[in-house]
Amino acid sequence: MFDKAYISCCAAVGGALEKRGPLGSLFDITAEDSYFGMDSWEQAESEMSRLSVNMLHKKASLAEKDVDVMLGGDLLNQCTATGFAANSLPVPFLGLYNACATAAEALLLGASLVSGGHAEKAVAAVSSHFCSSERQFRFPLEYGSQRPPYSQNTVTGAGAFLLEQSGAVRVTRALIGKVTEKGITDANNMGAAMAPAAAQTLISFFELTGERPTNYDAVVTGDLGREGSALLAKLLESGGIGVKGALDDCGLIVYGPECRGVNAGGSGCGCSACVLATYFWQKLCKKEIRRMLFVGTGALLSPRTVMQKQVIPCIAHLVELESI
Amino acid sequence: MFDKAYISCCAAVGGALEKRGPLGSLFDITAEDSYFGMDSWEQAESEMSRLSVNMLHKKASLAEKDVDVMLGGDLLNQCTATGFAANSLPVPFLGLYNACATAAEALLLGASLVSGGHAEKAVAAVSSHFCSSERQFRFPLEYGSQRPPYSQNTVTGAGAFLLEQSGAVRVTRALIGKVTEKGITDANNMGAAMAPAAAQTLISFFELTGERPTNYDAVVTGDLGREGSALLAKLLESGGIGVKGALDDCGLIVYGPECRGVNAGGSGCGCSACVLATYFWQKLCKKEIRRMLFVGTGALLSPRTVMQKQVIPCIAHLVELESI
Numbered sequence: 014m015f016d017k018a019y020i021s022c023c024a025a026v027g028g029a030l031e032k033r034g035p036l037g038s039l040f041d042i043t044a045e046d047s048y049f050g051m052d053s054w055e056q057a058e059s060e061m062s063r064l065s066v067n068m069l070h071k072k073a074s075l076a077e078k079d080v081d082v083m084l085g086g087d088l089l090n091q092c093t094a095t096g097f098a099a100n101s102l103p104v105p106f107l108g109l110y111n112a113c114a115t116a117a118e119a120l121l122l123g124a125s126l127v128s129g130g131h132a133e134k135a136v137a138a139v140s141s142h143f144c145s146s147e148r149q150f151r152f153p154l155e156y157g158s159q160r161p162p163y164s165q166n167t168v169t170g171a172g173a174f175l176l177e178q179s180g181a182v183r184v185t186r187a188l189i190g191k192v193t194e195k196g197i198t199d200a201n202n203m204g205a206a207m208a209p210a211a212a213q214t215l216i217s218f219f220e221l222t223g224e225r226p227t228n229y230d231a232v233v234t235g236d237l238g239r240e241g242s243a244l245l246a247k248l249l250e251s252g253g254i255g256v257k258g259a260l261d262d263c264g265l266i267v268y269g270p271e272c273r274g275v276n277a278g279g280s281g282c283g284c285s286a287c288v289l290a291t292y293f294w295q296k297l298c299k300k301e302i303r304r305m306l307f308v309g310t311g312a313l314l315s316p317r318t319v320m321q322k323q324v325i326p327c328i329a330h331l332v333e334l335e336s337i
Numbered sequence: 338m339f340d341k342a343y344i345s346c347c348a349a350v351g352g353a354l355e356k357r358g359p360l361g362s363l364f365d366i367t368a369e370d371s372y373f374g375m376d377s378w379e380q381a382e383s384e385m386s387r388l389s390v391n392m393l394h395k396k397a398s399l400a401e402k403d404v405d406v407m408l409g410g411d412l413l414n415q416c417t418a419t420g421f422a423a424n425s426l427p428v429p430f431l432g433l434y435n436a437c438a439t440a441a442e443a444l445l446l447g448a449s450l451v452s453g454g455h456a457e458k459a460v461a462a463v464s465s466h467f468c469s470s471e472r473q474f475r476f477p478l479e480y481g482s483q484r485p486p487y488s489q490n491t492v493t494g495a496g497a498f499l500l501e502q503s504g505a506v507r508v509t510r511a512l513i514g515k516v517t518e519k520g521i522t523d524a525n526n527m528g529a530a531m532a533p534a535a536a537q538t539l540i541s542f543f544e545l546t547g548e549r550p551t552n553y554d555a556v557v558t559g560d561l562g563r564e565g566s567a568l569l570a571k572l573l574e575s576g577g578i579g580v581k582g583a584l585d586d587c588g589l590i591v592y593g594p595e596c597r598g599v600n601a602g603g604s605g606c607g608c609s610a611c612v613l614a615t616y617f618w619q620k621l622c623k624k625e626i627r628r629m630l631f632v633g634t635g636a637l638l639s640p641r642t643v644m645q646k647q648v649i650p651c652i653a654h655l656v657e658l659e660s661i
Contacts, residue, residue, distance in 0.1 A: 053645055082513055089639065090414040092434045096516065096637035100650035105513035107442060108637070108652075110416045110434040118431060122446065129453030189406055189429035192420065313420035313432070315413065321377055326424035328432075 018124035021180030028169025039291035058142035062098035081132035117309025121187035140171035141281030165280035172286025204241025212248035235285030238278035263288035342448035345504030352493025363615035382466035386422035405456035441633025445511035464495035465605030489604035496610025528565025536572035559609035562602035587612035
């Protein structure tokens with residue numbers, strides 16, 4: 014429970030595919046060039062992160078010195094996209110890593126620092142990039158590998174949020190997730206791996222608070238995609254929680270039929286961050302959504318743990334948002 | 338500034354070289370086997386992390402369900418050592434990554450959650466392993482590569498700390514560092530890369546608070562080693578801060594002459610965590626040290642940023658500790 018924590022502003026940067034998708038016009042910045050003018054995709058991701066934070070500063074009329082802390086991360090080894098972005102932004106920096114759940118993690122930790130009076134203005138910033146992620150987790154794109162139909166497409170996008178003691182959207186409560194796994198070892202099937210973590214966090218939250226899905230205008234997971242979302246609905250229903258029509262997933266919202274080759278939907282840190290900073294932010298500000306649960310979902314694997322044939326431990330953090 | 342945050346207990350696990358070193362007898366658990374009974378060094382590191390948290394629970398007579406949150410990380414890709422440890426410990430988990438500054442980051446974020454009433458009991462847990470780190474950042478050990486004399490030796494160790502609203506050592510204040518770099522691109526020279534970040538954080542802290550190094554019984558950096566420590570003393574003196582004899586470094590404390598081949602000293606997340614949880618914890622409890630500054634130092638590079646010939650951005654977080 015947070016005494017006083019609000020999201021007052023947000024910014025989103027997207028790639029070419031995201032621009033062509035249904036949310037394309039809602040991004041603050043998009044680029045046709047997947048390199049964003051840089052020499053490598055890793056540097057491009059870092060540039061996107063920097064652009065999203067700079068855009069946030071601009072939209073909120075903030076100077077860098079006004080920001081007390083930036084919290085965030087990304088999917089690259091040693092979280093270098095965000096680390097290098099922070100190097101170009103001289104603000105105190107706390108690096109986070111909970112895979113695709115990092116957006117929710119940054120929001121809840123930022124909210125706790127603001128609510129506790131440790132920071133007046135905190136920025137939560139995360140990113141992902143399709144091309145750097147494929148090289149990182151699967152194969153370099155140059156190999157032209159085919160991916161199975163249940164795999165997801167890492168969103169090329171960066172989202173940044175300003176947290177302070179007033180604003181349009183209140184961060185009312187949050188629940189930090191526990192790591193769990195149900196034996197999935199296929200690194201292409203992230204949705205199935207992450208669904209049990211999302212179910213566990215949602216079931217705990219409803220038990221602890223007495224809330225029900227129907228008390229919310231939206232219950233949104235980060236990036237379960239088509240496979241994972243179907244599995245989550247089943248898991249919740251078998252846990253006695255009726256969710257008919259109540260669930261949505263950022264990975265299913267970010268792309269439309271005009272975006273070819275995305276298989277089971279979007280994924281990545283940037284997926285949940287960008288969909289929250291565009292689609293849901295607009296709905297919250299217009300009060301089309303008054304209360305929502307935002308559940309970031311992350312798979313804590315690495316290429317090496319996959320090679321060593323280990324399972325995929327997953328986590329899901331929940332953030333409750335209210336438009337005011 | 339924290340209202341009420343204390344370290345009440347800590348635990349440290351070390352490898353064979355650390356056992357032979359001057360702090361050997363202060364570790365809770367040490368092993369001659371660098372695999373810690375597991376199949377790979379990555380899994381060994383995760384096992385060390387799990388052992389350190391389990392030992393902490395035992396020393397503090399805690400059940401897993403008593404812990405409200407575990408915060409931590411490590412140096413491996415996607416922080417899998419800690420992620421997999423968290424998978425075997427069913428407590429809410431927040432993954433962090435600020436390279437070797439992660440111990441200080443976990444302590445300050447844990448302190449803020451406890452002080453703000455968001456958690457009653459928070460565990461901060463970090464680890465590093467020489468063999469998994471060499472494979473990760475430099476070369477597989479099997480290659481038998483030689484390292485230059487100014488390089489440091491990643492500590493095989495895991496440290497865990499229990500934070501709550503009472504205890505033997507108070508976490509009074511903290512300063513979150515800003516990312517900085519001074520053009521160093523040699524990934525073997527971490528000390529030189531990180532010293533400017535430590536200097537920046539210490540100079541900011543002394544300016545903001547009016548404190549001086551002589552107000553403390555110890556001003557301790559995480560893992561600057563011989564090269565970095567000498568550089569930090571010079572940088573502080575040129576910043577007008579007299580530090581004659583006031584500085585110490587966990588990387589210089591963890592190994593003695595009996596530990597061969599460690600070159601310029603220890604490094605890694607486990608270095609600062611284990612030296613704080615053993616050597617300094619003992620001195621704080623005996624009140625041989627009443628006030629100290631613990632400055633975690635981290636280099637935010639990855640093997641890929643080194644291959645892409647980028648600079649090494651660094652960060653240093655400061656935590657002020659007081660024995661009571």
